[in-house]
Amino acid sequence: MRASLAAASVLLLTGCSVSLPRPATTSAPPAPAVTSTAPAPAATGRAPRQTFEVDTRQLRLRRGADRPLPVTIWYPDADAGRLPVILFSHGLTGRPGDYAPLLERWASAGFVIAAPVYPHTSGGAERFDALDVVNQPADATYVLTEVLKLDRRAGDALRGRLATDRLAAAGHSAGGITTIGLFSVARDERLDAGIVLAGSALGVGLGFTGPPAPLLFVHGQRDSVVSYASGQAVYASVPWPKAFLTLPDGDHGQSLLRDGNEAFDVVADSTLDFWRWSLYGDADAKRRLPDDAESAGLGRLDDKLG
Template sequence: MRRRRTPALLAAALLTVALAGCSDDGARWRDDGPSAPAASAPAGGPRPSASPVPAGSAPAEPFAVGVRELKLTRDGDRALPVTIWYPATGSPGGDPRRGRPAARGRFPVVVFSHGLTARPADYAALLGRWAAAGFVVAAPTFPGTSRGAARYDVLDVLNQPADVSFVLTRVLALDGRAGDPLRGRLATDRVAATGHSAGGVTTVGLFTVERDDRLDAGIVLAGSALGVGTAFAGTDAPQLFVHGERDEVVSYSAGRAAYEAVPWPKAMLSLPDGDHGRALLRGDDRSFAVVADTTVEFLRWSLYGDAAAKRRLPADAARGGLATLDDQL
């Protein structure tokens, strides 16, 4: 089991950061730039584009969505309850329902990390869209940074990459657990890490200081490399960054700096009028559909090997003139 890292690196970075007002996810920190020098990209730019998994096809029709809770504890005292959204039997549409049987098939796994003072349920609109598209989404509630945390501590963000790896191990094990509703339903060799704000920092950390070699792709939503650096390591893992250019909590330049340091196939969806979270948290926001559809297509390509999904990405990103896409996939 991975040991918790000391918070010294993150503390040093955060000492240079001023507190900011609340964003849509309740975050109270501000990141105006990278916490460490950006790593140089390989000569000639990112490596040639290649599908990270064998060519295949993602499900063509949406699923109904089921939801369940998994109670986990790491190191004996670090509670990590996990909310899981999954493709389920029944008619698609409507709210996720508890107790629904899982749909037939094997579905890639996506782990999601919430932002400061948030909880997984705050992102239900987006995570439910991913599950309906054919992904099992597992989102832990972090003990030190979630809303209502007994011992809230922003420095605990540095412990979260190891938390996510622990959660991933336990969730993937459900595929072989007798009697579990997800037994035989998980594509355990196709996994992505995603996260918003401080959860985006957590996600970057899973590809840098706490590289988890099981991860095939990543999505960073309004995040940066604050405290975890940009020493991306391991095998190629395509990355999608999503960031509002008017983000009042994590500056667009900070997110862009982390994106530029990625040495693998990558893309960045930029929202000129986007703030820190409205397009991610509110299904009625005009930009929400653009973010949801673009992230779904990225996951379809990176985890299912669906080349048609990759070809649809630019059109999804450009719909309505609400965003631009820097596409280096």
């Protein structure tokens, strides 16, 4: 598996990170403890309509001596009931803060986002190794397990606030590979849905397995790092409900993920309505997806969500 990654590692190293400025963040003070630990309800069919202010916090995790996994968590600052949890994976040489505009947008709509820094593929890694991507699906599963424990931790700001039965994974580039791995070679059967941003199946294969989970792919047709064709190949192999958002003028990251441009709004709106549908069961959000994708004529959607 490591050998299959070697041929493409140089290409990935040239541009997998979105190279965005990293905004300064501060941890929010702990919220009052929530006493309820009842199981999360089934999807209600209606996602929150309001926009929440967002808090961030840091969680220090470690999966073995060589795998520190510091995690940034974005979450609504108000009690909005139990919230779906999304595990987000960064690209090579990236860090969670690089994706803050998108992740904050998701959190402000009623989701909890947990984004680890992977030990050997992140920007600033002491021992960088692009081939370590194959170990990241296991890291992601570990992080998700530890984050869900906060729902039962006395005094924690997220106690009683996590919908532990509504879970998803998303990632960009090498993080997209990690995400595909969570639905294939390292299937985490707790996951209900996923989003792959400019990803491929390099090193993790196309053997999707486990219970059906809807997947949304987003890819720029001018991506010079992870080819559009490789994203399409993964999409073609998915046996479950799926959709593919093509951005004809999109590159590998900047035009997709940098706030302040129309392409970013297309990605943010489309991914949010996909989450609202797949994790809240909001049928209105699903109906909005084609319009989200084709806003301003910047994208087109292949919709096989059913």
